[in-house]
Amino acid sequence: KQEVTQIPAALSVPEGENLVLNCSFTDSAIYNLQWFRQDPGKGLTSLLLIQSSQREQTSGRLNASLDKSSGRSTLYIAASQPGDSATYLCAVRPHNNAGNMLTFGGGTRLMVKP
Amino acid sequence: GAGVSQSPSNKVTEKGKDVELRCDPISGHTALYWYRQSLGQGLEFLIYFQGNSAPDKSGLPSDRFSAERTGGSVSTLTIQRTQQEDSAVYLCASSPDRRGTQYFGPGTRLLVL
Numbered sequence: 001k002q003e004v005t006q007i008p009a010a011l012s013v014p015e016g017e018n019l020v021l022n023c024s025f026t027d028s029a030i031y032n033l034q035w036f037r038q039d040p041g042k043g044l045t046s047l048l049l050i051q052s053s054q055r056e057q058t059s060g061r062l063n064a065s066l067d068k069s070s071g072r073s074t075l076y077i078a079a080s081q082p083g084d085s086a087t088y089l090c091a092v093r094p095h096n097n098a099g100n101m102l103t104f105g106g107g108t109r110l111m112v113k114p
Numbered sequence: 115g116a117g118v119s120q121s122p123s124n125k126v127t128e129k130g131k132d133v134e135l136r137c138d139p140i141s142g143h144t145a146l147y148w149y150r151q152s153l154g155q156g157l158e159f160l161i162y163f164q165g166n167s168a169p170d171k172s173g174l175p176s177d178r179f180s181a182e183r184t185g186g187s188v189s190t191l192t193i194q195r196t197q198q199e200d201s202a203v204y205l206c207a208s209s210p211d212r213r214g215t216q217y218f219g220p221g222t223r224l225l226v227l
Contacts, residue, residue, distance in 0.1 A: 031213060032213070034215065034216070036218075042220055042221075043118075043205055043218040043219050043220040043221050044205065044207075044218040045218070046215050046216065046217065046218075049215050089157065091157075093213070101147065101149075101159030101162060101170070101172075101173060102147075102149075102157075102159065102216065103159070104156055104157035104158075105156070106156050107156070
């Protein structure tokens with residue numbers, strides 16, 4: 001059974017810092033990995049999706065990397081802003097045809113202080 | 115364009131009552147998913163619909179939970195004889211196909227008293 005772990009569970013940084021959020025998964029047979037952002041009381045917003053054949057994806061100040069063989073992904077946020085404060089979730093989709101669902105990590109709650 | 119919408123946004127019910135939660139996916143998306151987010155359990159998959167294929171119900175926690183998708187669009191998640199442990203946020207997502215990016219709705223917050 002796939003298990004996804006995110007470290008740290010919570011993180012507080014001053015505005016302007018660069019930061020890294022970590023995600024690890026136990027089964028490397030994945031189809032893709034997706035990073036989401038969730039604001040309090042809201043749904044999930046997709047940030048980046050990395051296919052299993054890719055090493056990284058970039059969108060603005062965000063960069064996500066994937067090392068499938070070691071079961072790890074990182075989300076790098078450059079020059080953090082208070083508006084980045086949210087919970088960040090990573091999720092993996094299995095490679096086999098029988099699996100359609102995403103398996104989520106527990107999330108990292110990020111607070112960026114002005 | 116319009117995103118995934120869900121209704122109601124909040125629902126309070128008494129233990130033992132049935133509830134129906136609605137999801138309107140993005141137009142043209144063939145895949146639709148239901149997830150549950152509860153304290154201590156994180157985000158869990160419940161059920162998946164793809165086109166006219168039989169749904170993947172492998173995540174439903176008990177036979178009190180069921181879901182339908184009519185006409186390949188709107189979906190309803192029904193919880194019968196609700197229990198307090200059913201209290202959670204129920205999230206719906208859709209994607210253009212079975213492998214694409216999933217787009218989530220705002221969720222329905224269910225509280226069972």
